[in-house]
Amino acid sequence: MQVVVSVRRYNPEDRGTPSYWQEYGLEVEENASVLDSLIKIREEVDGSLALRCSCRSAICGSCAMRINGHAKLACNTKLSDVAGEDGKVTVEPAGVMPVVKDLVVDQTMFWDKVRQVSPWLQPEGPEPEAEYLAPNSDMTHLAGVMACIMCGACVSDCTVLEMDENFIGPAALAKAYRFAADPRDAEDRSRLATLSEYSGIWDCTRCFECVEVCPKGVAPMDRIMSLRDRAMERGYDKTYGARHTDAFEESVTHSGRLDELRLPIKTFGFFNLPALMNMAPVGLRALLRGKMPPIFHRSVPGVKKVRQLVKSVKAQQRGE
């Protein structure tokens, strides 16, 4: 099949030359991967093309890059799945991380963030004679997250890291979950305390980009949500994120719908004057335009049934 691979090129040695698109017309096998086409370009057409790859089997995680604007492993993306009707496919380096050359990015930031979450087991008590054992039933929920191959696709497309490099990010947070949720780990409390701080679990926007692009089904965002739940359960519930979730739950379970006016007030606290004053200009503008939720919040009709339902669900969850 005939394809046109449009590659985002960049060479730091060409000082002052910004990145640019270069198109390569190729004849490839029907089942060729994007990586096959890039290797063919490098070996047969243009030896100056830089890319990182190794196993070609979606195991090593080396070839994560943006294909048609989204992070993917080039080795397990078939050209026939991504090439348009005109045979064109675009290939760019992974996002967020600085580009070294062409499709190669500097992953230092990725690895620094993973190290930041202490990605090793920290058990307590005397060392056992053999392995630290855990029942299968306690470990199966970790199988998904342990499938992570550290390719950085989730980091590439994270909407928060794009704005703020201080955010710990999806890959490191998924790794943090892997240990915080391990029954053999004794540091889950301190891990959750640290992760609840600024730039941690509550800074995720829940945008699902990382879930969508992960080639291994790790679903980092789902792990971040689990970390939030665990943090609140362990008493780390004074952050704005936790307070927002609590206030939201209270509103919806009490009246059946969201009380938008009181949600930010309960999140920040009634006496948190700096935070409330910060919101005042936005609120005033909305008020002047008549763009405000009702002052007197109205419950959904038959709200007693909703409250009864909540009661029965929570009773079951408590094991009553």
Added chain:
Amino acid sequence: MKYAFFPGCVSRGGCPELYPATLKVCHRLGFELDELQERGATCTGAGVLQEKNQFLGDVFNARTFAMAEQLGLPLMNICSTCQGVMSQANKRLKDDPDYLAKVNGHLAQEGLEYRGTAQPRHLLWTLIEDVGMEKLKTYVIQPLTNLRVAPFYGCYIVRPTDALEFKLYPEREDSLERVMAALGAQVVDFPGKTRCCGFPILTINEKNSVSMVARHTTDAKDLGADAMVTPCPLCHLNLDGYQPKAMQQSQRDINMPIIHLPQLLGLAMGFSPKEMGLSRHIVSAKRVLSKIRVPA
């Protein structure tokens, strides 16, 4: 067509212009709406309730689905976030019969049972799948010919694609562009259209949230858009309400009007700006009106 209508909390709260605009447009399209929240349907949980208690969120959504089933009507919403949360809940309920039975155990106290047949769909998707673009064009009285509009979807109506059934309905992926083109508008494609508006972290990290507003509105402006259109009222709240802060933070004069999807439909159908509630926006929509030669 008759629909079980789920307007969501924000269309009658923080975006009070959205609900009446939707009713007018739906009436013009011949849609008859049976409003579920007037029957006691609850908030979807917006993904926030699910952080703390996903099962309770799924019970709430299954209850809404069961109400729609009882009415024998297709379920329509007008919020990308409602759409996404409903689709994710529906997937969990349909994929696991034991889970569904557990949820139904709670619904039984109200005499409700969810049988797994509901298909929650945003108004945007019903335009594509029920009305069709050729038919939609026949409702256009005031083509938006000179208007350059940038689409902004809202995360939950584009991800995760498996719960949203994009493989079954591939036209959902560019549904907003299709509708905008049918209304005669010029579509301004820009990379931020499927990114996050920042609303979910507004109370947690305002700086990052406002940076997202600045990035997307500036990108749209730099590409020559006269306005952005969104099917998500939460995106509207952030992109419109926090744009003054974004301008301050980025030191850019942005002033990008953020139009709700039903408002864009309404303008093309010949409704007045007042009927569409455009005067309630924080960023003035006058530029939009002058482009389509409608008096403000």
